[in-house]
Every structure is written in C-alpha cells, then in structure tokens.
Amino acid sequence: MPIPQQPNEKTLKTPDAVTFGKDLRGIVRARTRLAVCFWTLPVYVVSIWMLLNNGHSIDSMMWIYMAVYAGFAIDMSMRNCPNCRKQFYVKSIFLNLLTKQCVHCEQTSILTESPPKH
Ligand SMILES: [Zn+2]
Numbered sequence: 001m002p003i004p005q006q007p008n009e010k011t012l013k014t015p016d017a018v019t020f021g022k023d024l025r026g027i028v029r030a031r032t033r034l035a036v037c038f039w040t041l042p043v044y045v046v047s048i049w050m051l052l053n054n055g056h057s058i059d060s061m062m063w064i065y066m067a068v069y070a071g072f073a074i075d076m077s078m079r080n081c082p083n084c085r086k087q088f089y090v091k092s093i094f095l096n097l098l099t100k101q102c103v104h105c106e107q108t109s110i111l112t113e114s115p116p117k118h
Contacts, residue, residue, distance in 0.1 A: 021111055023082035028109050030076040034097065037072050083107035
C-alpha cells in the first residue's frame with residue numbers, strides 16, 4: 001500500500017535551499033581540509049627531521065607548509081553561515097576548530113537533505 005504524499009509538503013529544490021546546502025558543504029570541506037592538514041603534522045615533523053639529518057635546508061619546505069596552513073585557516077574563517085550570514089567558525093577573534101555548529105546561531109553543518117543531483 002503506497003504512503004500518501006502530503007500535498008503541502010515544502011519542496012527542497014528551491015534556489016535558496018540549493019545555495020544553503022552548497023554553503024554548508026563548503027563549510028564542511030573547509031573544516032575537513034584543515035583537519036587533514038593537522039593529520040599530516042607528524043609526517044611533516046618526520047620529514048623535517050630526516051632533511052636536517054641529511055644536512056638539507058628546510059626553509060622552503062617550512063614556508064610552504066605554513067602557507068598551506070594559513071591558506072586553509074583563512075579559507076575556513078571566511079566561511080559564512082547560510083542561516084545568519086555571520087562567520088561560521090569565528091566568534092570574536094577565535095577560530096573554533098572543533099565545532100560542527102555555527103558559533104552564532106548553532107546552525108549545524110551536517111546536511112539532512114539529500115544532495116542535489118547534477
Ligand atoms: Zn549562523
């Protein structure tokens with residue numbers, strides 16, 4: 001027996017909903033990128049140690065690594081909440097790396113709807 005469809009059910013395919021989902025995915029991706037960067041820290045420390053043992057210069061590698069970190073952190077801090085349009089992870093000057101919610105309106109970054117098919 002088929003489940004009757006609700007005639008007044010709100011459609012999720014409005015442009016607003018699509019932008020909302022896109023913003024949230026961007027927010028999650030920015031956070032994931034920085035998290036992955038943190039996970040590579042032991043690899044970075046080991047390779048620095050190996051380079052130093054072999055008498056190589058680590059200057060360029062250090063700068064590149066720091067630039068990547070800074071880039072990802074800036075990208076993450078500039079993400080705006082699609083709900084309240086404020087910075088999703090930044091309250092005053094602190095970047096909250098652990099939260100999965102907007103620090104202003106507690107909008108969650110976890111999508112409940114299915115992603116639009118493109
Ligand atoms: Zn918000």
